[in-house]
Amino acid sequence: MYSKRFEKEAFKEEVKNNIKNLYRKTIEEATGRQIFQAVSLAVKETIIDYWLATQAEMEKEDPKTVYYMSMEFLMGRALGNNLINMTAYKEVKEALDEMGIDLNAVEDEEPDPALGNGGLGRLAACFLDSLATLGYPAYGCGIRYRYGMFKQKIENGYQVEVPDNWLKDGNPFEIRRDEYAKEVRFGGDVRIEYDPVTKRNNFIQENYSSVLAVPYDMPIIGYGNHVVNTLRIWDAEAITDFHLDAFNRGDYRHAVEQENLAKMIVDVLYPCDDHYAGKELRLKQQYFFISASLQALLVRYKKKHDDVRKLHEKVTIQMNDTHPTLAVAELMHLLIDQEGLEWDEAWDVTTKTVAYTNHTIMAEALEKWPVDLFSRLLPRIYQIIQEIDRRFIEQVRSRYPGDEGRVARMAIIRDGQVKMAHLAIVAGYSVNGVARLHTEILKHEELKDFYDMMPEKFNNKTNGITQRRFLMHGNPLLADWVTKRIGDGWITDLSQMSRLKKYVDDPKALAEFREIKYQNKLRLAEYIKKYNGIEVDPRSIFDVQVKRLHEYKRQFLNILHVMYLYNQIKDHPEMYFYPRTFIFGAKAAAGYVRAKETIKLINSVADVINNDKSINGKIKVVFIEDYRVSNAEIIFAAADVSEQISTASKEASGTGNMKFMLNGAPTLGTMDGANVEIVEEVGIENAFIFGLSSDEVINFENNGGYNPADIYFNDWDIKRVVDQLIDGTYSNGDREMYRDLYDSLVNTHGQERADRYFILKDFRSYADAQKRVEEAYKDREGWAKKALMNVACCGKFSSDRTIQEYVDDIWHLDHIKVDA
Ligand code: GPV
Structure with missing residues (x-):
């Protein structure tokens, strides 16, 4: 495909044939889902050619390659994105039009692959897009969960989780690679055997259970450069054969156990975001995909290559948070026990190969595995970590003699726990944070x-x-307008957006820009009407907070302010008020009670306010069900205001903030995460900044917090809103429904301030x-200038820039070039 090669008639024929051969149907008879499959397979044909060409190139050039290890890849739908990156979107749309098929409708038939929770998983997906687009050899390594992130239904205001059987109809873009299957072993014990020939101890795992890891490869297409990298996810x-063997030996139970283990391991993505749950199955998942990869x-x-001592010259491994940190010990294990390296040689290779990215400072997210669980499940890996820890502590002691407090704080194994972040830092040749402020806090507080x-x-x-998905695909109107004004260089070089600055004083350009936002708001309003049954006014301010539901992200602050x-308005009906639509979208981890209460509260407030005729629709509140990558694209395009209101210091970076900026929505936010850098780029006059600074928050925290009673009893508007949580206003008279939320604000319970x-x-x-x-929005042209400045200043926030920095400072990859 790749446009110049695209042959429309052949493509149409291919689609027809696929429908015939797969379903014995004509186009007219086929269902939407079947057409999606047929179109995707036709597209895949072309992808495969470039995929092969890329692999051949890598064979020939032997470039240094990054393996991006991640428990999550939140890819979103592939079809539209693949067409865009093949620069064939418009041609295919035309071809399908001629067949009476609407490409948008076909795209909507694709299940949204949701093998991730939120920011961390989506970041991995953006990185793969940028790596391929910049022409760097890369593998994404992860898990092919049968069930990805749950689908969210809202019933009676409450979140209900519905399983996401995304593979039900098969995934047309993946390829199963049986030839690369690997065995992964769990449990049992380690026998130490002296080998008189090599004069070494051999460590032999026995009585273990094992599963077969089978990889499925998905193509990752670079924009317009014919590069196709691979996302490899393991089933x-x-x-x-072992099964039969065991069966024959009469060890039926063991055989069944292994069968079950295999089923369980890849069954479901843990829906906890930024939170460590300590589940044994999760540790199994981690070891499973790390060992296989x-x-x-x-x-x-x-x-x-025959010398594994030089592995780091061709391979680098990036660990996406601590979830893949077992890679440290597994690599040591393979190098020592399988490749025969001495400890020091193996350590030298490992510590030149693995690097670690930290994504949070939230204490509850730190992975700390209980020693008994860990050593039972991964006996050899545990031994290796003990040895790493022993040697590391020796180093700490010699560097800081007598400072046992420091040893205790820094140890990898301590108080019956294995601290994965410590292991990642000790072994990693690079440790990075994900925004400037976050990295500073790591250096001077958390990881001091x-x-x-x-x-x-x-x-x-x-x-x-990636601007390819979040502007080109999500917001075609604005993408085309930008291209008309400054050319299409921005698609692979987002810094070129700065050329839009000259249009902030061009009334005609501003009018067009505003009209595009309006059209996008109409599109979202239709979506809301269709899925929520709520009429919203596209001329009202679309004030949007979409992200995972988390206390630190403070959706609660947003809804309390709506109540205020x-x-x-009720007190002063005559008061001027610019109509506002408050839009929320958020999934709560299934076991996160307070987050779920917050969802219920938002829906209750929506119910009361949306149905109060007396306020003339001045406020509408909408909770969009099942927020996910596909509807996110529609939401960002339509937003006027980007709510980024986390407690300062808590949001490592945020990436939604950047997607809003790219789509022309100014930030209403705290000086947290990447907001700081957004403000630096766009200018404080084009953002709305409030709240405590991270220093202030950290200061309070280090000194026992602050006393909310001082505010509660002195600010009557605030007291009134807080009291409305327990006076039945939003709960049909039920005073207990939001008691816990109320308590969380004003009462200390146990450990919790x-x-x-x-x-x-x-x-x-x-x-x-x-x-x-509100004041700023009243000045419609002034607002359009602010919004346009956000688009014009978003260049820094392309993942292309991020990836180039990873390559320059950490990975040092070679380029690959694939000819058409
Ligand atoms: I740790 N993040 C996430 O989505 N899930 C996690 O388990 C962890 C971190 C997020 C951070 O909360 C965001 O601030 C950040 O932008 C994102 O990771 C990507 O770095």
């Missing part, structure tokens, strides 16, 4: 001891997003900022 199967990587490396001892490892890589505005996230502390400042938003 688990029972090892059948590393085994396959070594086989691939050894095809061309490690920074003291090894400052050279620490670096920052501010996150980014509602009180004001009242108002841990400084909601009341920041409330006034937030309300003021909201007032400034």
Whole structure:
């Protein structure tokens, strides 16, 4: 395809044939889902050619390659994105039009592959897009979960989780690679056997259970450059010959156990975002995909090289948070026990190969596995970590003699726990945070001891997003307008957006720009009407907060402020008020009670306010069900205001903030995460900043918090809103429904401070900022300038820039070039 090669008639024929051969149907008879399959297979044909060409090139050039290890890849739908990156979207749309098929409708038939929770998983997907587009050899390595992120239904205001059987009809873009299947072993014990020939101890795992890891490859297409990289996700199967063997030996139970283990391991993505749950199955998942990926990587490396001591010259492994940190010990295990390296040699290779990205400072997200669980499940891996820990502690002691407090703080194994972040930092040759502020907090607070001892490892890589999906695909109207004004260079070089700055004083350009936003708001309004049954006014301010539901992200602050505005309008019906639509979208982890209460509260407030005729529709509240990549694209395009209101210091970066900016929505936010850098790029006058600084928050936290009672009893508007949580206003008279939320603000319970996230502390400042938003929006042209400045200044936030920095500072990859 790749446009110049695209042959329309042949493509149409192919689609028809696919429908005939797959379903014995004509186009007219086929269902939407069947047409999606047929079109995707036709597209895949072309992809395969370039995929082969890329692999041949890699064979020939033997470039240094990055393996991006991640428990999550939140890819979103593939069809539209693949067409865009093949630069064939418009041609295919035309071809399908001629067949009476609407490409948008076909795209909507694709299940949204949701093998990720939120920001971390979506970042991995954006990175793969940028790596291919910049022409760098890369594998994504992950798990082929049978069930991805749950689908969210809202019933009676409550979140209900529905399983996401995304593979039900098959995935047309994947290819199963049986030839690369690998065995992964769990449990049992380790026998130590002295080998008189090599004069070494051999460590032999016995009485283990094992599963077969089978990879499925998905193509990752670079934009317009014919490069096709690979996302390799692993499925688990029972090892059948072993099964029979065990069966014959009468060990039926063991055989069945292995069968079950295989089924369980890849069954479901854990829906916890930024939160460590300590589940044994999760540790199994981690070891499963890490062991399989590393085994396959070594086989691939050894095809061309006979000295594994030089692995790091051709291979680098990036660990997406601590979830893949077992890679450290598994690589040591393979190098020592399989490749015969000495400890020091293996350690030298490992510590030149693995690098670690930290995505949070939230204590509850830190992975700390209980030693008994860990050593039972991964006996050999545990031994290796013990040895890494022993040697590391020796180093700490010699560097800081007598400082046992420091040893205790820095140890990898301590208090019966294995601390995965410590392992990742000790072994990693690079440790990076995901926004400048976040990296500074890591260096000077959370990881201070490690920074003291090894400052050279620490670096920052501010996150980014791909403009191919979040502008070209999600917002075609704006994408075409930008291209008309400044050419299409921005597609692979987002810094060119700065050329739009000259249009902020061009009334005609501004009018067009505003009209596009209006059209996008109409599109979202239709979506809301269709899925929520709520009429919203596309001329109202679309004020949007979409992201995972988390206390630190403070959706609660947002909805409390809505309750406050509602009180004001009720008290002063004559008061001027610019109509506002507050739009929320958020999934809560299934077991996160307070997050679920917040969803219920938002829906209850929506019910009351949306049905109150007396306010003349001045406020509408919409909770969009099942927020996910596909509807996110529609939502960003339509937003006027981007709510980024996390408690300062808590949001490592945020990436939604960048997607809003790219689509022309100014940030209403705290000085947290990447917001800081967004403001730096766009100018403070084109954002609405409020609240405590991260220093202030950290200061309060280090000194026992603050006292919300001082605010609650002194600010009557705030007290009224907080009291409305328990006076039945939003719960048909039920005073208990929101008691826990109320308590979280004003009462200390147990370990937990009242108002841990400084909601009341920041409330006034937030309300003021909201007032400034309203004032600014009244000046329609002034607002359009701010919005356009956001688009014009978003260049830094392309994941292309982020990836180039990873390549320059950490990975040092070689380029690949694929000829058409
Ligand atoms: I740790 N993040 C996430 O989505 N899930 C996690 O388990 C962890 C972190 C997020 C952070 O919360 C965001 O601030 C950040 O932008 C994103 O990771 C990507 O770095």
